Structures are given as structure tokens and as C-alpha cells.
Amino acid sequence: MSRRISERRPTLSPLNRRQFLSGAAAVVGAAGIRYPIWALPGPSSAGNLLLGVDYYPDQTPESLWDEDSRMMAEFGFTNVRIAEFAWGLMEPAEGKFDFAWLHRAVETLHKYNISIILGTPSAAPPPWLMVKYPDVVEVNEKGEPLHPGGRRFTCPTNQVYRRLSLIIASAMAREFAETPGVIGWQIDNELTLGSSPRCYCNFCQAGFQTWLRSRYGSLDNLNKSWGTVFWSQTYTDFSQIPVPLPSGGDPNPGLALDYDRYQSYANVSFQDEQLVMLRKTCPRHFVTTNNVGLPLDTIDLRSLYEKLDFVAFDNYPGFFEMLLHQESNSPISPDTIPANIALGHDFARSLKGGKPFMIMEEQSGKAGQRSFSPQPEKGQVRLWTHQAVAHGAMGVNYFRWDTATFGAEEYWHGILNHDRSRSPGYNEIKQAVKELKGLGPEVLNSSYAADAALVFDYDCSWAVKIQPGNFALSYMAQVTSWYGAMSASHTGIDVITPGADLAAYKIVFAPVVYVLSEAQAARIRSFVQGGGMFVTNFRLGVKTETSQMVRTPLPGLLRDVMGVTVADYVPIYSAKQGVKFSPTLAGADGQCGLWADILQPSGAEVLGSYTNGEHAGEAAVTMNSFGKGKAIYIGGDLDAASLSRVLRALAASAGVKRPFDVPAGVELTVRKSGDKQWIFLLNHTSVAQTVGLTTAFTDLLTKEAQSGTIELSGYGVKVLQASV
Ligand SMILES: [Zn+2]
Numbered sequence: 001m002s003r004r005i006s007e008r009r010p011t012l013s014p015l016n017r018r019q020f021l022s023g024a025a026a027v028v029g030a031a032g033i034r035y036p037i038w039a040l041p042g043p044s045s046a047g048n049l050l051l052g053v054d055y056y057p058d059q060t061p062e063s064l065w066d067e068d069s070r071m072m073a074e075f076g077f078t079n080v081r082i083a084e085f086a087w088g089l090m091e092p093a094e095g096k097f098d099f100a101w102l103h104r105a106v107e108t109l110h111k112y113n114i115s116i117i118l119g120t121p122s123a124a125p126p127p128w129l130m131v132k133y134p135d136v137v138e139v140n141e142k143g144e145p146l147h148p149g150g151r152r153f154t155c156p157t158n159q160v161y162r163r164l165s166l167i168i169a170s171a172m173a174r175e176f177a178e179t180p181g182v183i184g185w186q187i188d189n190e191l192t193l194g195s196s197p198r199c200y201c202n203f204c205q206a207g208f209q210t211w212l213r214s215r216y217g218s219l220d221n222l223n224k225s226w227g228t229v230f231w232s233q234t235y236t237d238f239s240q241i242p243v244p245l246p247s248g249g250d251p252n253p254g255l256a257l258d259y260d261r262y263q264s265y266a267n268v269s270f271q272d273e274q275l276v277m278l279r280k281t282c283p284r285h286f287v288t289t290n291n292v293g294l295p296l297d298t299i300d301l302r303s304l305y306e307k308l309d310f311v312a313f314d315n316y317p318g319f320f321e322m323l324l325h326q327e328s329n330s331p332i333s334p335d336t337i338p339a340n341i342a343l344g345h346d347f348a349r350s351l352k353g354g355k356p357f358m359i360m361e362e363q364s365g366k367a368g369q370r371s372f373s374p375q376p377e378k379g380q381v382r383l384w385t386h387q388a389v390a391h392g393a394m395g396v397n398y399f400r401w402d403t404a405t406f407g408a409e410e411y412w413h414g415i416l417n418h419d420r421s422r423s424p425g426y427n428e429i430k431q432a433v434k435e436l437k438g439l440g441p442e443v444l445n446s447s448y449a450a451d452a453a454l455v456f457d458y459d460c461s462w463a464v465k466i467q468p469g470n471f472a473l474s475y476m477a478q479v480t481s482w483y484g485a486m487s488a489s490h491t492g493i494d495v496i497t498p499g500a501d502l503a504a505y506k507i508v509f510a511p512v513v514y515v516l517s518e519a520q521a522a523r524i525r526s527f528v529q530g531g532g533m534f535v536t537n538f539r540l541g542v543k544t545e546t547s548q549m550v551r552t553p554l555p556g557l558l559r560d561v562m563g564v565t566v567a568d569y570v571p572i573y574s575a576k577q578g579v580k581f582s583p584t585l586a587g588a589d590g591q592c593g594l595w596a597d598i599l600q601p602s603g604a605e606v607l608g609s610y611t612n613g614e615h616a617g618e619a620a621v622t623m624n625s626f627g628k629g630k631a632i633y634i635g636g637d638l639d640a641a642s643l644s645r646v647l648r649a650l651a652a653s654a655g656v657k658r659p660f661d662v663p664a665g666v667e668l669t670v671r672k673s674g675d676k677q678w679i680f681l682l683n684h685t686s687v688a689q690t691v692g693l694t695t696a697f698t699d700l701l702t703k704e705a706q707s708g709t710i711e712l713s714g715y716g717v718k719v720l721q722a723s724v
Contacts, residue, residue: 049441050358050395051433052079052114053415057105058086059404064420065108068401073112075415076433080109081360081397083172084119084189085151088126091168099175110181117397118176120274122165123189124151129164136161139204140196143245150408152194156266157207162273169274173281184286186360187274190314191267192291197298198263200243208262209238215258225546226254253466253547257515260462264300275307288312290360293344294495295476297461302497305351313348314361314399317341317384318373326371338667338684339487340480341384345391347456347495349448354494356394356445359385364398365413365423372411379715381425382432383682386717389436390669390680392448396436398429435701439719443700446673450492451656454483455510457498463515463547469539470571470594473637478511478537485644489651490658490668502527507654509535509647516541521557528561529627533654535647536562537634538569538597554597555633562633563604563624570596570615577636578611579620587645592636596620599635610636621646630654660694666712679720686714696723 053072057065072080083090083102091097106116125136130148136158138146146153154161169187176182216222219235228234233252235241244251244259271289278287286309291301293313305311317337324334348357364381367373376384385396400414403423410418417423436444456479464475486493486509494505498520502508508527513520513536521541528534541556543549550556554566570577572594579590585607596610599619608621624631632650634643662668665685671678678700683689689712696707697720706720 049078049437049444050397051436052077052081052117052395052397054361054397054400055080055082055109056085056400056402056404057082057101058089059407060402062101062104064402065105066111069109069112069114072109072114072401075430076437077114079115079117079183079397080401081117081119081186082106082109084121084186085124087121087124087168090121090172091126093128094132094164095167097168097171097175099172103175103179106176106179106181114181115183116181117184117186118172118182119186120165120169120172120188122154122161122169122187122270122274123191125154125161125164133160133164135203136164137201138194138196138199139201141198141200141245143200145201146196150195152190155199155201155203156263156270157199157204158201159203162270165270166273166277170277170281173278177282177285182285184288184309185278185282186312187271187278187287187289187308189289190291191271191289191304192293192296192299192301194298197296198260199266200245204263204266205241205243207266208243208259209241211262211265212241212258213238225548226252226258227548228252251466253463253543256466257459257463257547260466261300261459263298264303264458267299268303271304272307286310288358288360290314292316294347294456295340295480297458297465297476300458300497301347302351302499310355310394311348311351311357312360313344313357315341315344315359315384315388316361316363316367316373316399318363318376318380319367322368322371322373336480336484338387338682339484341387342391342487342667343480343483343495345388345393346448346450346454346483346493349392350453350494350496350500353500354392354447356392358395358397359388359393360397361399362388362396364400364415364425364429365403367412369408369411372413375413375424377686377715378424379428379713382428382435383684383715383717385429385432385436386680386719387667387682389439389444390667390671390682392671394444396432439700442673442676443671443678443719446671446676446678448492448494449670449672449677450494451506451654452486452491452651453494453496453500453502453505453508454479454486455498455500455508455513456495457510457513457515457520459498459515459517459545460512463543464512464539466547469569470573473512473571473594475512475514478637481640481643482509482511482647485640485647486651487667488644488664489648489656490662491651491656492670499523502532503530505532506656507533507535507651511537512539513541514539515543515545515547516557517545518557524558525561525626528629528631531628533630533632533650534561535632535634535650537638538595538636540566540597540633558631559602561624561626562622562631563626564599564601564619564622564633566597566635567600567618568598568615570598572596572637575612577613577615577620579608579636579638579642580611581608581621581642581646582606584623585621585646585649587642590636590642591639592620593639594637596637597633597635599633604631604633607632608634660692662691663689665689666691677722681712681716681718681720683712683714683716688713688716693720697721698723 604622604624
């Protein structure tokens with residue numbers, strides 16, 4: 001699917017990029033321009049680190065810019081991100097540009113050696129645009145148009161909006177391509193985050209029809225792939241194909257899944273138009289975009305970041321916790337915040353095959369709008385900063401410098417309060433920046449060590465949302481609970497998407513593989529054959545890529561690899577199904593909620609059996625030897641404690657190890673560079689914890705020797721390097 005999509009998008013000339021990378025160092029150095037961190041051949045001086053803050057000169061009196069810049073420099077910041085919501089000031093009327101104010105802001109910042117990341121402003125168009133071009137608004141899933149006055153209310157397909165977005169971004173790029181101090185670009189802002197996740201307007205319908213024509217080639221192929229004979233939906237012209245708006249009955253599952261794919265494609269191609277322009281106009285600058293990542297699944301982020309220089313994410317643990325309290329029926333417990341944040345970081349790192357990522361917005365204080373989170377407890381912002389680095393971040397920008405005194409985000413608190421006094425987090429953030437500079441580029445650009453991988457598949461997420469089977473079944477909740485179960489093992493986990501090379505891992509976890517392509521099935525087969533351990537659960541291989549049911553006994557394409565046949569599949573609504581484990585997985589009996597696949601082994605060993613009702617005694621968990629590896633099928637939706645025990649036991653049997661044990665509430669990660677290794681210890685609890693070390697280390701944050709039993713203060717952090 002994604003291969004076909006990427007073939008359709010505009011492509012860059014890799015030759016030009018390589019030419020630049022190989023030849024530009026001398027030119028850039030001679031011109032006195034700071035070399036962007038993404039292009040560096042290896043570890044660099046501390047001056048190239050991205051440790052900054054999000055700044056809004058457009059919202060701050062010009063009389064304060066000099067003082068702000070001086071204070072940022074004294075604070076230790078190396079860079080800012082600016083202008084991503086300043087379209088109205090930069091283009092006050094169509095085709096009339098005013099960049100004088102932005103030049104003055106950039107010059108002021110650069111005077112204090114603060115580098116600048118510029119944001120293109122397409123997330124919030126100005127009022128003149130909306131009056132002249134009212135058709136650019138997004139239409140939500142009920143068929144209602146959104147209205148101007150907020151942000152992210154425009155259609156990703158609309159050619160007029162694309163043209164106007166490209167015009168302002170191009171004007172910015174031409175204006176600042178050679179301006180000293182400018183080092184890179186953020187395209188748009190949080191493309192994944194809107195009040196309604198997808199657009200259903202007439203332009204999107206036409207765009208969808210064009211995309212389908214390219215994807216399927218013929219109507220005959222499309223009609224067969226979707227099974228449109230059902231409910232008399234056979235299309236005789238592409239222009240007849242609707243979008244999945246309310247229609248008195250559920251849409252065709254194939255159409256609905258393709259519409260989610262199309263909306264993702266539309267956003268990626270919207271971004272790519274600006275990217276192609278920026279590559280051409282500003283070849284010396286890096287280009288990225290920022291997102292909030294999981295649990296939002298509106299855009300396939302692997303496609304979105306494919307051609308960008310590095311991944312950038314926004315990270316608000318306290319705000320996320322407040323949202324969980326607000327959504328009382330959320331399947332995610334607030335207790336699991338540290339693991340959920342870690343999942344986001346691991347996903348960010350894995351999107352570009354392990355390349356270090358950047359936090360473009362890090363929570364610095366009370367965060368939110370109508371409701372906001374409390375001030376993070378003392379030590380938490382520093383802890384969150386180090387947690388990002390522990391999982392592979394190379395840089396952090398804090399949101400934001402001063403707190404707005406007007407507008408919808410007055411309560412997103414910054415490093416300065418509304419009255420410009422220092423926020424409660426001021427000194428702590430200053431300390432964290434100093435510590436990251438002290439760690440230096442080698443640590444910040446090191447790789448993350450992971451023997452295990454967890455698969456996240458957008459097709460499965462979208463298809464399960466369209467037909468959950470049990471209304472309470474959520475793909476995202478399954479992924480987060482599996483990650484949470486493994487997180488407690490303190491072993492490195494990459495969060496990979498289908499198509500990733502599995503050979504690098506000892507064990508691969510893949511919950512609810514509802515849609516399974518032949519290519520992905522072949523990769524899994526080859527991984528197990530070669531000696532890997534593959535662990536999956538219910539609903540495996542149910543659907544083809546076009547969202548038709550497979551015509552073979554489940555689990556379809558992987559029946560021989562798993563060594564089982566699914567005799568029946570059972571959504572669970574009331575009494576939970578019990579599970580008794582075999583000696584191989586010895587432990588207390590478990591319970592299954594939501595779902596049970598009843599397994600019939602054809603060669604697989606039974607590791608657990610159901611204990612209730614008509615399926616009592618039938619297989620619930622199986623393990624099959626296939627080639628040199630093992631394939632494990634967990635048929636039921638196991639309770640959290642049993643799932644954690646089972647996954648960790650399987651990981652241990654696959655040879656996954658951690659450097660040493662740590663108590664509950666403490667996180668441990670490992671980053672590596674060559675033969676060097678750094679262990680991050682992060683205490684997510686408010687009380688001191690003790691950790692027993694197995695060898696002698698140096699804490700790089702304090703330069704103190706560490707051995708034997710050490711104490712980690714509440715919300716404390718240590719970065720340990722083995723003493724030589
Ligand atoms: Zn639209």
C-alpha cells in the first residue's frame with residue numbers, strides 16, 4: 001500500500017542531496033554558516049546541539065526582543081523555533097508580503113548566537129483568505145463544514161489552499177534562504193492533530209476518486225477488491241464513488257479503509273509540496289515537522305517523515321495525564337503515563353530506522369487551554385527531558401519562552417510567567433539544558449539498544465476502528481498495553497511499522513494483526529524460519545489488504561507458521577474467560593476480556609487452555625517451532641498481569657537481557673556508540689529508590705563514581721557510564 005502511495009508522490013533528487021552533503025562542508029564553513037546537525041558526519045561541537053525554546057516574536061512587543069534574546073543566551077539555549085502561526089503578519093493581504101519584522105527578530109536572536117528554526121504557517125490561515133476562499137474549509141465526519149476562528153480547519157486536498165500555502169512558504173524560503181542564523185524549517189504544525197481527524201469535502205471526494213483510479217487501475221478491479229456487489233454498490237464510473245459520510249448503514253469496509261489511507265496520503269502530499277520547494281530554495285537548511293504521535297493515527301507518520309531530515313515530536317506528559325482524567329472511559333490508565341510517553345519516544349526514534357529525533361515542544365509548566373494540568377512536580381520537567389534523550393532524542397525545544405497574555409493558549413505556561421517573572425520550572429530547565437550540553441554530541445547522537453520490537457500497523461489500527469468486532473476493542477489500547485507489559489522489563493524496544501527489517505531483533509511482538517499483507521506475512525515467516533521469536537494474539541490475518549475476509553481457515557497466511565487453526569472467534573461482553581497456563585508459562589490463572597480465539601493446534605505446543613463454558617479445555621495460548629524459530633499465538637485478551645508475565649517470560653527465553661534490575665517506577669534504557677554505552681536511570685516516582693549496580697560506573701551528570709547500592713532521589717536521573 002505505502003509503496004504505491006510513495007510512488008505517486010513527488011520525489012526529490014537524491015543526487016542533489018548527496019552532492020550537497022559531500023561538498024557543502026567547506027563552502028558552509030567558509031561562509032561562516034553553522035552547519036546543521038543532521039548533516040554532520042559525526043559528533044560535533046556543543047555549539048551544534050539543538051537545545052532551545054519555542055518563541056513568538058509575533059506575540060511579544062518588539063521592545064522585549066533584545067532582552068528575551070539575551071536572556072535565552074544566558075539561559076544556555078542554542079536555538080528557537082518561530083513564526084509557525086504568523087501567516088497574517090507575513091502576508092497581511094493576498095500577495096503582499098511583510099518580512100521586515102521577522103528579519104528584525106531573526107537578526108536580534110542571531111546577535112546573541114541563537115539559531116533559528118522557521119515554521120511555515122499553513123496550520124492557521126488569516127481571515128482575508130477565508131473570506132475570499134471560503135471553500136477551503138474542512139468538512140467533518142458528519143458532513144458539517146468547520147468554521148474559521150481556530151486552527152487546523154482547512155482541507156488537505158483543496159488545490160486553492162495548497163497553492164496559497166505554498167506561496168507563503170515559498171516567499172518565506174526565498175526571504176530567509178541566506179539569512180545568517182537560520183538553520184532549518186518546520187513544515188506546518190501538528191498535522192495529525194485536528195478537532196475532526198479527517199476531511200470529507202467535495203474536493204476530498206474528487207481527490208479520493210483520482211487516487212483510487214491510480215491505485216486500482218480499473219473499476220472492475222476496484223469493484224472486485226471491495227466486493228461492491230453487496231448492497232448494490234457496483235460503480236460504473238469513478239465519479240460515483242462516495243466518501244464514508246453517514247449513509248443509513250455502515251460503509252463498505254474496503255472503501256472505508258481506503259479512505260483512511262487516502263486522507264493520510266493527502267496530508268503527506270500536502271506537506272511534500274512545501275518540502276520539495278524548501279529543498280530547492282534552502283538546500284543548506286534541515287527540514288522537519290512536529291507531531292504529537294501515538295495515540296493519534298490519522299496520518300501514517302512513516303510516510304510523513306520519510307523524506308524529512310529527522311523526526312520531531314511534541315511531548316506533554318502532564319497535559320496527556322489531564323486528558324486521561326477528562327476522558328473517564330479512556331482505556332489508558334493515568335498510572336501508565338511514563339510507559340506511554342516512552343512508547344511515543346520509541347515510535348519517534350523508530351520512524352526513521354533509529355535515527356535520533358528532536359522534541360520540538362517539551363512541556364515546561366502548567367499546560368492546556370480551557371482546562372490545564374497542574375505545575376509539574378519539582379524534578380519532573382528535568383526527568384521528562386532526560387527520558388526523551390534516554391529513548392533517542394538528540395535535542396529538545398521547550399514550549400514556550402514567555403506565556404501568552406492573549407489568545408486561545410494563554411494557559412500554556414512557558415519559562416516566563418504572564419508577568420515575565422521566572423516560572424517554577426525556570427531553574428530546573430536551565431539545569432537540564434546545562435546537563436545535556438555536558439553530555440555532549442556523542443551521547444545525544446548515539447544509537448538506542450533494542451533486541452525487541454513491537455509492530456504498529458496503521459492499516460490494522462484503521463481497520464479495527466472500522467470493525468472492532470467487540471465495540472470495546474481498540475488496536476491502540478492493545479498496542480499500549482503490550483508496550484506497557486514489556487516496558488516493565490527494562491529492555492530496549494523499537495516500535496516498528498510493517499516493512500521494517502525484523503532480522504535485527506530476537507523477539508517481535510505484534511498484537512491484533514487484523515490486516516495482513518502477503519509481503520508482511522512473508523517477512524514474519526522468514527524471521528521465524530531464521531530463528532526469531534514472533535508473538536501475536538487474536539484476530540491474526542483475518543483480512544486482506546483490501547479489507548476482504550480471507551477465504552482460508554484462520555490465521556490465513558500464517559497458519560503453518562503458527563501451527564494452529566482458529567476453530568472459533570468469540571467477542572466477550574460479560575463473564576470473562578479464564579485461562580490456565582502450562583508449566584512452560586507457570587503462573588496464576590489468567591482472565592480474558594473482550595476477545596477469545598479458540599485455537600486448534602496442528603503441531604503447536606499448548607501453553608494455556610480456556611477454563612470456562614463450552615470452550616473449557618481448548619487451547620488459548622500456543623507455541624509452534626517453525627524453522628529455527630518459535631511462533632506464539634495468544635488467543636485471548638489477557639489481563640495486564642498475566643500478559644506482562646507471559647511476554648516477559650517469552651522475551652527472556654528469546655535471550656533478551658537487561659544490564660541489571662531496577663525497582664518498580666524506575667526506568668532503565670541503554671544508548672550506545674561504538675564500544676561505549678550509557679545507561680539512563682529515571683525515577684518516575686516522587687520518593688527515593690535504591691538500585692543495586694553490578695559494576696562500577698560514573699554518573700555523567702555529577703561526575704561522581706557509582707557502585708554497589710545507590711540512591712536515586714524522587715524524580716531523579718542518572719546517566720551512567722562504565723568506569724574504565
Ligand atoms: Zn477536504
